[in-house]
Amino acid sequence: MNSCRRIAVVGAGLAAVSVCDALRALGYDGELALYSAEPGLPYDRPPLSKDVLLGRARREDVLLRPEHWYTEQRVALRERTVVRAVRPHEGGLELADGTAVDADRVVLATGGTPRALPVPGGDDPAVHVLRTWEDSVRLRERLLPGTRVAVVGAGLIGAETAAVAVARGCRVTLVDPVAIPLAGVVGDAVAGALHGRHTAEGIDVITGGVSRLEHRPGGSGVVLRLAGPGGSVSADLVVAGIGVRPATGLAEAAGLHVDDGVVVGTGQRTSHPNVFAVGDVARHNGHRVRHEHWEAAQRSGEAAAHGILGRPLPEPGVSWFWSDRHGCRLEAVGTMADAERTVVRGKPDSGAFTVFGLRDGRLVAAAAIDRGRDIKSARRIVDRGIPVDAARLADESTDLRALLKR
Ligand SMILES: Cc1cc2nc3c(=O)[nH]c(=O)nc-3n(C[C@H](O)[C@H](O)[C@H](O)COP(=O)(O)OP(=O)(O)OC[C@H]3O[C@@H](n4cnc5c(N)ncnc54)[C@H](O)[C@@H]3O)c2cc1C
Numbered sequence: 128m129n130s131c132r133r134i135a136v137v138g139a140g141l142a143a144v145s146v147c148d149a150l151r152a153l154g155y156d157g158e159l160a161l162y163s164a165e166p167g168l169p170y171d172r173p174p175l176s177k178d179v180l181l182g183r184a185r186r187e188d189v190l191l192r193p194e195h196w197y198t199e200q201r202v203a204l205r206e207r208t209v210v211r212a213v214r215p216h217e218g219g220l221e222l223a224d225g226t227a228v229d230a231d232r233v234v235l236a237t238g239g240t241p242r243a244l245p246v247p248g249g250d251d252p253a254v255h256v257l258r259t260w261e262d263s264v265r266l267r268e269r270l271l272p273g274t275r276v277a278v279v280g281a282g283l284i285g286a287e288t289a290a291v292a293v294a295r296g297c298r299v300t301l302v303d304p305v306a307i308p309l310a311g312v313v314g315d316a317v318a319g320a321l322h323g324r325h326t327a328e329g330i331d332v333i334t335g336g337v338s339r340l341e342h343r344p345g346g347s348g349v350v351l352r353l354a355g356p357g358g359s360v361s362a363d364l365v366v367a368g369i370g371v372r373p374a375t376g377l378a379e380a381a382g383l384h385v386d387d388g389v390v391v392g393t394g395q396r397t398s399h400p401n402v403f404a405v406g407d408v409a410r411h412n413g414h415r416v417r418h419e420h421w422e423a424a425q426r427s428g429e430a431a432a433h434g435i436l437g438r439p440l441p442e443p444g445v446s447w448f449w450s451d452r453h454g455c456r457l458e459a460v461g462t463m464a465d466a467e468r469t470v471v472r473g474k475p476d477s478g479a480f481t482v483f484g485l486r487d488g489r490l491v492a493a494a495a496i497d498r499g500r501d502i503k504s505a506r507r508i509v510d511r512g513i514p515v516d517a518a519r520l521a522d523e524s525t526d527l528r529a530l531l532k533r
Pocket residue numbers: 137138139140141142143162163164165171172173174175176208209210211236237238239257258259284374377405406407408418419420421422424447448449450451
């Protein structure tokens with residue numbers, strides 16, 4: 128390669144910072160600019176629904192990189208700078224103030240925006256979402272003891288938020304149309320145990336859909352009307368945790384291939400050879416779904432750096448994520464829906480156990496509550512495609528690391 132001297136990255140979340148990190152590590156010494164719509168130094172998002180919401184972490188605790196990193200790595204961070212257009216054919220960007228920026232390669236790292244509640248009244252000011260630092264701080268200020276909080280959506284962010292709210296003394300109702308959320312990803316046993324914790328911690332769990340929000344005058348909150356004969360829930364505030372819409376507007380306007388995310392191929396390259404997409408906004412053309420997880424964002428940034436510089440790509444490896452709620456940690460690799468049978472290790476009654484998902488004698492997925500070491504081994508077994516014996520996986524006396532030695 129490679130006459131690339133100016134790289135512009137749109138967005139400054141984890142995926143964007145990972146691109147910059149990897150580019151410099153690979154020896155790229157040209158210009159590198161990060162355009163961030165948000166104010167301040169880029170920060171990590173997982174703590175927003177955990178320690179930040181609990182009031183245990185300040186902004187400086189959750190920065191992706193310290194300020195001096197940007198100087199040392201010669202990464203020009205343009206905060207509060209919205210990119211208005213990407214012009215791949217003309218080789219650059221246009222900023223919201225009309226400034227044209229030349230770039231040999233553009234990386235779209237625009238993340239996503241939380242889905243609004245798609246029901247009448249869903250735009251009520253009592254409805255909160257959780258994506259940015261400001262969202263988390265605003266919500267935290269409202270999570271006071273006795274506050275009636277309705278969380279809609281019991282996926283990762285909804286479940287974590289409900290757990291924090293109850294820990295802060297709120298009266299929490301969690302509403303989701305699915306009886307056991309996350310079961311497709313982590314399997315029924317782990318998902319069921321996790322969901323059961325909500326009730327054990329005093330959260331009122333409702334299986335149902337929300338059909339309407341009604342504003343109560345005089346600051347007395349809202350009423351959520353549930354679909355069918357489901358009744359209603361009164362709340363002082365509502366948190367919508369119903370997923371994220373990828374921020375594909377720039378890509379669409381630039382004529383790139385977009386289909387539930389900016390579609391990328393090898394090395395995170397989009398349908399235009401000079402434009403790459405990373406993180407939550409990107410969907411790999413070999414994947415059915417976007418992986419909206421921390422590590423996926425980081426890895427896609429690394430892959431894009433390799434792609435931009437024309438280097439051999441790192442091995443992708445199986446997907447991994449974690450989630451913390453009610454003092455316990457979920458970790459999972461792969462997707463349990465890909466398995467044809469499952470094996471349990473440990474005692475589900477104890478609260479800490481692992482489920483392995485197998486297909487054709489090989490491990491394809493694993494999910495665990497408070498058993499990170501199992502997941503660490505499982506991940507290596509999946510990545511290496513090592514044949515496994517179900518009985519040995521289930522046997523607590525088997526050191527899983529021994530299964531790595533073929
Ligand atoms: C509350 C929360 C908790 C999470 N917890 C976990 C967890 O426990 N485990 C896990 O694995 N994952 C977790 N995740 C997911 C993980 O944090 C995300 O997958 C990851 O942060 C995505 O990074 P990104 O860089 O793709 O996007 P983002 O971090 O969203 O960054 C995108 C940035 O681009 C900016 N931008 C967009 N458009 C423009 C534009 N036109 N011009 C300039 N800037 C623009 C946005 O303002 C934003 O700052 C969590 C996410 C959230 C929100």
